Amino acid sequence: MQKTQQSNYDKLCEDWREKFLQMDQEILMRKLPEIKAEGEYLTIVHFGKKYGIHRKEGYIRAMEDDIPLRNGTKMNIYNLFWYSKENASLQERWVPFRDLRNAGPFAPAFESNILKPFAMTFEGKTEKLRRAAEKMGGQPVRQGDAGYIVHAFSCIPMQYLFWDGDEEFPAQGNILFDYSVTDFIHVESTVTLAEEGIIRLAELAGIELKKKMFGM
Numbered sequence: 093m094q095k096t097q098q099s100n101y102d103k104l105c106e107d108w109r110e111k112f113l114q115m116d117q118e119i120l121m122r123k124l125p126e127i128k129a130e131g132e133y134l135t136i137v138h139f140g141k142k143y144g145i146h147r148k149e150g151y152i153r154a155m156e157d158d159i160p161l162r163n164g165t166k167m168n169i170y171n172l173f174w175y176s177k178e179n180a181s182l183q184e185r186w187v188p189f190r191d192l193r194n195a196g197p198f199a200p201a202f203e204s205n206i207l208k209p210f211a212m213t214f215e216g217k218t219e220k221l222r223r224a225a226e227k228m229g230g231q232p233v234r235q236g237d238a239g240y241i242v243h244a245f246s247c248i249p250m251q252y253l254f255w256d257g258d259e260e261f262p263a264q265g266n267i268l269f270d271y272s273v274t275d276f277i278h279v280e281s282t283v284t285l286a287e288e289g290i291i292r293l294a295e296l297a298g299i300e301l302k303k304k305m306f307g308m
Contacts, residue, residue: 101163108170109150115173117147123176126246136169139244139292140228143169162291164284171281172245180275186251186268192282193274206286207265211254212302213294214238215263218256224296225252236266242293244285247276252289 117134121127128135133144135155142155143165152166189206190199214221221238230240236253243249249270257263267286277285294301 101167105163105166105170108167108174109152111174112145112150112170113148120173123178123180124172124245124247136172136245137243138165138168139242139289141292145169145173162288164288164291168244168277168281168284168288171284172248172277175278175281176247176276180247180272182247182249182270183272185271187271188266188268189282189286192269192271192279194279195282198280198283202283202286206283206290207267209301210252210265210267210290211257211263213290213299214254214265214297215257215302217297217299218254220297220299221254221293224293227296228292242289244289245276248273248285250285250289252293 121129121134124136126136129147130144132147133155134147135142135144137143143152143161144155145152152161152169154161189195189202195202218238222232222240225232225238225240225242228242230242230252233239233241233251233253235251237256239251239253241249241251251266251268253266253268255264267289269282273282273285291301
């Protein structure tokens with residue numbers, strides 16, 4: 093079953109690679125100024141890591157190492173390129189996932205498959221979470237035992253908020269988005285963004301995820 097699911101993700105990424113090749117890259121760079129042209133690649137930073145999209149072939153690679161990319165990483169980049177709107181801008185209005193446009197039906201699954209794994213992974217590891225967020229370039233906020241603004245992309249800031257557990261209550265986590273996020277990417281893709289951020293934080297913290305998420 094897992095093999096079939098992975099094959100489906102591979103096919104979906106291939107479909108999106110072909111869609112990228114249909115895009116006008118000059119318009120794309122005007123729409124998203126964070127994209128840079130570097131030789132054969134368009135480059136973009138995703139959760140603190142630089143990726144390149146080959147301008148003629150459409151494949152995506154990590155620019156700073158040879159680590160294979162997760163399909164979620166590829167999908168986030170392709171979906172940003174495809175769904176971002178002309179003249180989209182940040183609203184500086186932070187909201188939880190359930191309050192994003194058209195996100196309501198997905199909210200229970202987001203709680204179970206994103207927020208709970210986030211809390212379980214970092215329970216008892218608040219300091220490791222802080223260090224990981226800072227490695228990613230995160231900016232601390234006053235909410236939570238560890239709270240940071242990190243950027244999925246320059247145009248998509250996110251707040252990862254964490255409260256550690258104690259004898260009475262388990263650890264809790266929340267993720268806030270700028271309300272404008274659905275002007276830059278499809279609402280369903282915000283789930284993949286949240287998931288990718290947790291994976292990156294865990295990698296940088298040197299710990300394993302405690303519970304599988306949607307795309308794993």
